[in-house]
Amino acid sequence: MKAYTGNGRRVFAGVFSVFGFILILVIAVPLLRMLLVVDATELSRTAADNEVRSAIILTLRASLWATLAALVLGVPLAWILARHKFPGRRVLEGIIDLPVIIPHTAAGIALLSVWGRQSLFHRFTGVTVVGTEAGISLAMFFVSVPFLVNAAKSGFRLVDERYEKTARSLGAGPWKTFFSVSLPMVRKSILSGSIMMLGRGISEFGAVVILAYHPMTAPVMIFERFQNFGLQYALPVTVLLILISLLVFIGLRLVEERRR
Amino acid sequence: MIRMEGVERNLGRFSLRDINLCIAEGEYFVLMGPSGAGKTVLLELMAGLTTADCGRVTGVNGRALGFIYQDYMLFPHMDVFENIAYGLKVRKMNQEEIRARVDNLAEELRLLHLLRRNVRTLSGGEQQRVAIARALAIRPKLLLLDEPTAALDRANRLRTQKLLRRLHGLTGATFVQVTHDFEEALSLADRVALMMDGRLIQTGPPDEILTRPVSRDVADFMGYRNIFSGPVRQGRMRVGDWDLQVPLEESEFAYAAIRAEDILISRKPLESSARNHVKGRISGVLGYSTGAEVLVDAGVELVVGITRTSLDEMGIRVGDEVVLTLKVSAIRCFEH
Numbered sequence: 001m002k003a004y005t006g007n008g009r010r011v012f013a014g015v016f017s018v019f020g021f022i023l024i025l026v027i028a029v030p031l032l033r034m035l036l037v038v039d040a041t042e043l044s045r046t047a048a049d050n051e052v053r054s055a056i057i058l059t060l061r062a063s064l065w066a067t068l069a070a071l072v073l074g075v076p077l078a079w080i081l082a083r084h085k086f087p088g089r090r091v092l093e094g095i096i097d098l099p100v101i102i103p104h105t106a107a108g109i110a111l112l113s114v115w116g117r118q119s120l121f122h123r124f125t126g127v128t129v130v131g132t133e134a135g136i137s138l139a140m141f142f143v144s145v146p147f148l149v150n151a152a153k154s155g156f157r158l159v160d161e162r163y164e165k166t167a168r169s170l171g172a173g174p175w176k177t178f179f180s181v182s183l184p185m186v187r188k189s190i191l192s193g194s195i196m197m198l199g200r201g202i203s204e205f206g207a208v209v210i211l212a213y214h215p216m217t218a219p220v221m222i223f224e225r226f227q228n229f230g231l232q233y234a235l236p237v238t239v240l241l242i243l244i245s246l247l248v249f250i251g252l253r254l255v256e257e258r259r260r
Numbered sequence: 261m262i263r264m265e266g267v268e269r270n271l272g273r274f275s276l277r278d279i280n281l282c283i284a285e286g287e288y289f290v291l292m293g294p295s296g297a298g299k300t301v302l303l304e305l306m307a308g309l310t311t312a313d314c315g316r317v318t319g320v321n322g323r324a325l326g327f328i329y330q331d332y333m334l335f336p337h338m339d340v341f342e343n344i345a346y347g348l349k350v351r352k353m354n355q356e357e358i359r360a361r362v363d364n365l366a367e368e369l370r371l372l373h374l375l376r377r378n379v380r381t382l383s384g385g386e387q388q389r390v391a392i393a394r395a396l397a398i399r400p401k402l403l404l405l406d407e408p409t410a411a412l413d414r415a416n417r418l419r420t421q422k423l424l425r426r427l428h429g430l431t432g433a434t435f436v437q438v439t440h441d442f443e444e445a446l447s448l449a450d451r452v453a454l455m456m457d458g459r460l461i462q463t464g465p466p467d468e469i470l471t472r473p474v475s476r477d478v479a480d481f482m483g484y485r486n487i488f489s490g491p492v493r494q495g496r497m498r499v500g501d502w503d504l505q506v507p508l509e510e511s512e513f514a515y516a517a518i519r520a521e522d523i524l525i526s527r528k529p530l531e532s533s534a535r536n537h538v539k540g541r542i543s544g545v546l547g548y549s550t551g552a553e554v555l556v557d558a559g560v561e562l563v564v565g566i567t568r569t570s571l572d573e574m575g576i577r578v579g580d581e582v583v584l585t586l587k588v589s590a591i592r593c594f595e596h
Contacts (some may be wrong), residue, residue: 161331165309169327170347170398180346201426 030259031242040240046236051054052221055237056244059217061131063201066141067148067194074149075190079182081149082156096150100142107143115211135211147200151193155186188256195252202245261285262402262434266304267315276301276458279315283451288428288435290445293455294451294481299438302455303327303404323402326395330407332387340366340390341375344485347398365393369423383391385416388520389429392423405437409444421447442482446470454478479517483591485553485563487517492593500559504586505536508593515594520553520565522590527574529583536586538562542578545571556584 046052081093097109115121115129115138122128129135159182167177183190205219213220216240226234267279276298283289291299304310307318307327332341341362348358366372369389369443374382379390381566388408395403406423409417421444428435439445445452446466453463462474476487488499492511496503506516525591529537540558552571554564562584566574576582 033287132290160333163335165304166327166329167335167346167350169307169309169325169404170394171324171350172346176350181335187337215589 030115034235034239034242037049038235041080042236043239046240051216052218052237052240055216055218055221057242058133058136059202059219059241060248061259062136062217063198063204064142065133065137066144066201067198069137069141070148070197071147071190074145074258075152075183078149078152079156079178082153083161096146100146104143104204104206105210108139108207111142111207111211123205129211129247131212131214133212133215136208136215136217138152138209139178140204143204144197147196148193150191151189151196154187155189155193156182158189159185165246191252191256195256199245199249200254202241202248261434262306262319263317264306265316265318267312269301269305269310269313271298271301271458274298274458279305279460280496281453281460281463282436286432286434288425288448288450289437290449290452291436291438291455292442292445292452292481293440295440297455298458299440299455300406303436303438304389305408307404313395317421320402321347324398324400325402325404326400327397328391328403328405328408330410332391334390334394335379338379339375340371340377340379343379344371344375344393344397344491346381346394349429352396355386361397362393365397368474371395384411385419388412388420389423392427397429400433402434402436403431405435407438407440409439409441417444422435424448424578439527442470454481456481473517473592473594474519475596476515479515479592479594483519485519485565486518486523487515488560489513489515492516502538502559504590505595506591507588509596511593513595515592515596517592518586518590520563521564522587523564524578524585524587525554525556525564525566525574526585529587535587538584538586540582540584542576542580542582544578545576556582558584 054187077092077096081089081096102110112130113119115135117128117130119128129138157205163181163185164177167181168174172180203219204217208217209220216224218237222234222238222241225237262281262283264279264281267276269276274296279302282533291302293299294377300487301310304327305312305317307325308317308554309327338346344362344365345358348361352360360395362375363372366375371386371389371393374386375392379387382390394409405424409420410422424437425448437448449466452465452466452469454461455468456477462469462478464472469478469480473482473484476489480487488497488504490499490513492496492506492508492514495505495507495509497506497514497516498504504516507516508514509514538558540556540562542554543557543561544555546553547557547568551565551567554566554571556562556564564584566576
């Protein structure tokens, strides 16, 4: 066997570091560059712009609604997928993953065919989500729910089923067992899944723009300003959205850390 | 009384088949068998934590029962107190009562100083006592223990056995314990069931299983170190280059088993009738805390158990010529 020399180790560490550094550059340089080229007074004027403000707040709020809905609907599904083997489970898991794979504009079109003005749903109820905040949330939900469900599912899979059996042996019913044992034990996975989903929701453009051009979310506004007025006009909104997103996620990650 | 009748359960890899079992109130019942025999699943079936494919389990439903898994399954997001109190909170008992009962148990199990500790910081022995306290808190009429001592070192294992015996006396509950260690089964059980490959092979008082195993596999599991096989003609089985006198007249194929302790070792033949004497040469000595096993080459290798004292007195050395005496009455014969 060849000796694992100090020299070999240095080359190994060097190559890995260089590769990692290139990756970081690809992500960080465009973001940093935006911060450098944007004019500070321009940025503060944009921040004071009501249209921009309401777009950003709308984006955050709609994504939060989507995430909350996913918590209610997705966590039970994650538990079922983690705990039970049944025919068709793989198919269900595939369906959950679909939104990640398909183009998000396609997701928007698909949603439109069910919830749009030409759909059966609209014909019977007269209700449409097109052009509403509910529509925006729905689009965000559709494309980002896999992050939460999959995180919760792997969380539940890691929890030994015998914890649940122990709780049951001590007299806890299924609800009590779930809320006092299963759920607290995967709190961390669910929290980080929620953060991922929230972030994915905020950044969603393709599906949202098809379901609701107005009211305008921040990503749609960035697109619109870029289309109509050019890069210079899109930049301040972009920077603002990035900064606010960063703040929100750093805050959430801190909460997550503290809970450990 | 717990009764299992014709219980079967398919587990993919193997299945539990034809389980018939009766456990009396207040009995200390030990379910014994090699790893992977299906003991844990049988325990879960008894507790109703798993359902049988067919057959009936009666006498457990709706009763307060405690279930202790081998690795304790202490809830990691609760401290020691909350773990012990879990079953009481589920029963919506009031705070003072919970406090009193937990304190009581904690004192009994030497856990008082640990009540506010995170369970992940406890030693194996402490974790186990918490698991026991948590199960006993609900005053179960039935306590099911899945290999409670398997993960412990010898000293802690003996301490736990003593504790379990004491708790059994104290609570008057029915204890059903799983173990793969027959010494432990012998020291604790009123009655033992031996399980192999998903079937109950033999059930009875520990002494009976030790001295009257029903099959070769049971004898092997119960520590019969010498097991021979072959046809039996006129009460004799050919072993190596000599005839072993066995308590069986004729058989096409049989097993003959004798415990290491039931073989006598001496320098000269012992005067006696109806005994098997065989000459051999010592090929090895394995020392244990309680005694030693002497390996003797007599055409086949025989394992002879002796005490430390006799080992020293006889001055046994590898290569020595000795005479072995195998009492016919100590030999067990099986045809399967």
